[in-house]
Amino acid sequence: MSPFHAPFCPPEEAARAALLAAAPPPRAEALPLALDLAAAARAGGGPLAVEEVLRGWPLSTREGLALMALAEALLRVPDDATADALIAEKLAEGDWSKHAEGWASTASAWALATGARLVSPGETPGGVLAPMARRLGVPAVRAAARRAVRLMGGQFVLGETIEDALSRAAKAPEGVRHSFDMLGEGARTAADARRYLAAYHAACAAIGRAATGRLPSRPGLSVKLSAIHPRYEAVSRDRVMKELVPDLLDLARAAKAQQLNLTLDAEEADRLELSLEIFDALLAEDSLAGWDGLGLAVQAYQKRAGAVVAWLAERAAARRRHLMVRLVKGAYWDAEIKRAQERGLEDFPVWTRKAATDLNWIAQAAAMLDAARQGRIFPQFATHNARSVAEALALAEARGVAPGQYEFQRLHGMGGALYERLRAARPDVALRVYAPVGVHEDLLAYLVRRLLENGANGGFVAAVADEGVPLERLVRHPAEPLAEGPPRHPRVKPPPALFGTRRNSRGVEFGEAASLAALVAERDAAPPLPPAPRDATEGEAALEVARAQSAFRAWNATPVARRAAILRRAADLLEERRGAFIAAIQDEGFRTLDDALSELREAVDFCRYYAEEAERVMAPVALPGPVGESDRLTLHGRGVFLCIAPWNFPLAIFLGQVAAALVAGNAVVAKPAPQTPRIGALAIAALHDAGVPREACRLVPGGPETGAALVAHPAIAGVAFTGSTATARSIHRALAAKDGPIVPLIAETGGLNPMIVDATALPEQVTDDVLTSAFRSAGQRCSALRLLCLQEDAAERMLAMIAGACAELKLGDPRDPATHVGPLIDAAAKARIMRWLARLPPGAREIFRHPAPEPGNFLAPRIVALQRPEDLTQEVFGPVLHVVRWRADGLDGLLRSLAASGYSLTLGVQSRRAGFAARVAAAVPGGNVYVNRNMVGAVVGTQPFGGEGLSGTGPKAGGPHYLLRFVSERVVSINTAAAGGDAALLAEGE
Numbered sequence: 008m009s010p011f012h013a014p015f016c017p018p019e020e021a022a023r024a025a026l027l028a029a030a031p032p033p034r035a036e037a038l039p040l041a042l043d044l045a046a047a048a049r050a051g052g053g054p055l056a057v058e059e060v061l062r063g064w065p066l067s068t069r070e071g072l073a074l075m076a077l078a079e080a081l082l083r084v085p086d087d088a089t090a091d092a093l094i095a096e097k098l099a100e101g102d103w104s105k106h107a108e109g110w111a112s113t114a115s116a117w118a119l120a121t122g123a124r125l126v127s128p129g130e131t132p133g134g135v136l137a138p139m140a141r142r143l144g145v146p147a148v149r150a151a152a153r154r155a156v157r158l159m160g161g162q163f164v165l166g167e168t169i170e171d172a173l174s175r176a177a178k179a180p181e182g183v184r185h186s187f188d189m190l191g192e193g194a195r196t197a198a199d200a201r202r203y204l205a206a207y208h209a210a211c212a213a214i215g216r217a218a219t220g221r222l223p224s225r226p227g228l229s230v231k232l233s234a235i236h237p238r239y240e241a242v243s244r245d246r247v248m249k250e251l252v253p254d255l256l257d258l259a260r261a262a263k264a265q266q267l268n269l270t271l272d273a274e275e276a277d278r279l280e281l282s283l284e285i286f287d288a289l290l291a292e293d294s295l296a297g298w299d300g301l302g303l304a305v306q307a308y309q310k311r312a313g314a315v316v317a318w319l320a321e322r323a324a325a326r327r328r329h330l331m332v333r334l335v336k337g338a339y340w341d342a343e344i345k346r347a348q349e350r351g352l353e354d355f356p357v358w359t360r361k362a363a364t365d366l367n368w369i370a371q372a373a374a375m376l377d378a379a380r381q382g383r384i385f386p387q388f389a390t391h392n393a394r395s396v397a398e399a400l401a402l403a404e405a406r407g408v409a410p411g412q413y414e415f416q417r418l419h420g421m422g423g424a425l426y427e428r429l430r431a432a433r434p435d436v437a438l439r440v441y442a443p444v445g446v447h448e449d450l451l452a453y454l455v456r457r458l459l460e461n462g463a464n465g466g467f468v469a470a471v472a473d474e475g476v477p478l479e480r481l482v483r484h485p486a487e488p489l490a491e492g493p494p495r496h497p498r499v500k501p502p503p504a505l506f507g508t509r510r511n512s513r514g515v516e517f518g519e520a521a522s523l524a525a526l527v528a529e530r531d532a533a534p535p536l537p538p539a540p541r542d543a544t545e546g547e548a549a550l551e552v553a554r555a556q557s558a559f560r561a562w563n564a565t566p567v568a569r570r571a572a573i574l575r576r577a578a579d580l581l582e583e584r585r586g587a588f589i590a591a592i593q594d595e596g597f598r599t600l601d602d603a604l605s606e607l608r609e610a611v612d613f614c615r616y617y618a619e620e621a622e623r624v625m626a627p628v629a630l631p632g633p634v635g636e637s638d639r640l641t642l643h644g645r646g647v648f649l650c651i652a653p654w655n656f657p658l659a660i661f662l663g664q665v666a667a668a669l670v671a672g673n674a675v676v677a678k679p680a681p682q683t684p685r686i687g688a689l690a691i692a693a694l695h696d697a698g699v700p701r702e703a704c705r706l707v708p709g710g711p712e713t714g715a716a717l718v719a720h721p722a723i724a725g726v727a728f729t730g731s732t733a734t735a736r737s738i739h740r741a742l743a744a745k746d747g748p749i750v751p752l753i754a755e756t757g758g759l760n761p762m763i764v765d766a767t768a769l770p771e772q773v774t775d776d777v778l779t780s781a782f783r784s785a786g787q788r789c790s791a792l793r794l795l796c797l798q799e800d801a802a803e804r805m806l807a808m809i810a811g812a813c814a815e816l817k818l819g820d821p822r823d824p825a826t827h828v829g830p831l832i833d834a835a836a837k838a839r840i841m842r843w844l845a846r847l848p849p850g851a852r853e854i855f856r857h858p859a860p861e862p863g864n865f866l867a868p869r870i871v872a873l874q875r876p877e878d879l880t881q882e883v884f885g886p887v888l889h890v891v892r893w894r895a896d897g898l899d900g901l902l903r904s905l906a907a908s909g910y911s912l913t914l915g916v917q918s919r920r921a922g923f924a925a926r927v928a929a930a931v932p933g934g935n936v937y938v939n940r941n942m943v944g945a946v947v948g949t950q951p952f953g954g955e956g957l958s959g960t961g962p963k964a965g966g967p968h969y970l971l972r973f974v975s976e977r978v979v980s981i982n983t984a985a986a987g988g989d990a991a992l993l994a995e996g997e
Contacts, residue, residue, distance in 0.1 A: 196811025277518025
């Protein structure tokens, strides 16, 4: 086997220079054809297409985005009340009359927004819902809107069944080929995967029965690997190879028997290496020898596209195979950008400028034509861009590759006018229509992604609909704008620079095998953890406080810039010692590899963020006053700060507390959790090595008794605590009982953390976010989802998907990168949860339990149905998800119950209605509110974390107000006139 490897995210500047040097120069003969094709595309005509939608409602407008939201959500809403609310909200978001002129003035045309057959000719959509409802009744308006969305979907789906699609395909002009894409997002459950696989087999058989001709002209079928395995991810590589490859091989044999083209569709960048390994496994199969229909989609927006094409050509030659390769631009651009930024990668796996993607497409088209000339690859050029089409044709002719040795592809519902013109001009050129097949409910996410992809302002499809863009500019060769403009998109920050002057913490892409192996090697090379330090006695604790107190004055007098520099050095040391810290977090805290890396990154971010904040907030401030007076505000450390950290974030929260206290000028006594003292010792050692005086930062290990003794010590000037609400109350009472100065308490405690989901939410997204929020870190996060509130009308389907997806999680050794859920921290933690499960409230019942065994401190994830939200009376700190159902007419009661709990830490909302999310957030206090995303993993400086009420005192950790709680303020007022007047003012003259 020849493994594929290319740098996951090479620096864009260097990659751009290499692309400009290697890409073929513009072909002069391509320009006239490109202008002709662009003119045809702009003229339009024929059936409704994406270009027409974008001409009517560009995605740069509120109306276009509202239309997409309505199309994406409406058909899956089962209840009338929610559907009415969604329709009203989306129609209210835009001024539809602005977009009616010319394209949407007739009732049938703007049906996409309103169900137009119910509207009088000449009537504009602005404010249409209320008058329509008065005239026709709400049910009629609702039905019209649903029909409108179905009408829209019908333009982009060839058929709801493969039989319907084949029937429509048979009516296509002679010579137009088809490749069928069975709609469906990635599988979350084993049942979903079996259903999608069965659909692929059924489609293969049906297509084979209807097919005529020979390859490559015979029809094709595209298969999405993530649709036929519920854990299609790099860390589950061994399981995927064992379970998915045999299923895929059976499907490939069926396609070979029918002599069809079977193409493995493109996935996200982190799955590329896994996809290529699977593809190579198919190439190695003797049972598929002699079949030229196996294919792969290559995304030109990936910087690795050239390496993929070269690898495919090499493998085709080595296996003596002829491969069909579809070259596309790419459909997940914004998601890839966000993912790389969140993961702290060195750069992006995709180009940030559209011109680079377009040029890379041309470069790879040339490489594929070279391979075609050698009999290795049958190129399938998928594009709706006139210049791309013209350049590929010119390159083929220049290389002597005949039209029968390649084909062009367009998506059904897009590019129709352009390719009609091409077929008229070049009838010898083969065209294939890539045709989505499936019910409209499955279409929604797919359709919106396609429209957003093709409607992006930098794309040809959007620009061709804009009459203000001259055709000559529209068909410029992409090398021109790429060479003229900046090397990268000026508004897309590289991951290291995401936070401006503060460097982002360094992450690892687990989808790149080399990077994952390097991380594991660093961890495995770390020396064993030393024995746990002995718990301090009460006398030893008092001595450590005294040592810190003696160092306070000198440390407080250290310039803020110096203290900040020490924190930045500590952050660098954490990254340099990454392997040792990850090993410690896994060995002592039992965290999975991705959790351990995330925690290390958070600790790094805390150090750098508080360093930057200290320089900002602790600079002296000159205050306004009268002539002859100087007024100056300064901030100072309070004294000795006690930092008490939890075991569930033994590095990040621990170092966050300590770093904030230190940079504010305090000396620190740090008490790690008794379960994780060795991680605390490593962290304090890093601070000392970075330059924090040893006397100014003291580690005091111990249990509750040690903590109580420290809290009671008269020299303690402040306490930062993260842990249970009960312990925070005890600390509060102890501080209040002390004589002497009033001591501030900064407490972050727990929460019941609900997520409210309505019927407009996408089930796949809800499932992903629920699993992450409830079961990551074995549910041992203070922010973890505890109470899932599902709208009754959609609850059954969503619960089935959530439970099925949960069953696919792997429980096991957290050091194994494939593990999703590790053990609980200790036997006491498991016993507390088991007591809760043994005494559930009346009417509550366990409706799902993960099938894995539960030896030692392992606890299999569970789902428990409750009768009402009030039944969750305590924070269940583990992988137990509680569920309640609510009716649309009972939402207010649900929100009142949640608000009455007194907890206010994290709150999740899943809905396609912005008004619903705002209503929930206003009614239920949440320290951190997360809409249409998971509820854990707050990012320093981006999502400052902390609650209120029973969930904490504030201010928020990792936020702009946090350091102010660690300082004392002083104002010095000087009467400068007493020394003879305001010298500065007198020196200025008039």
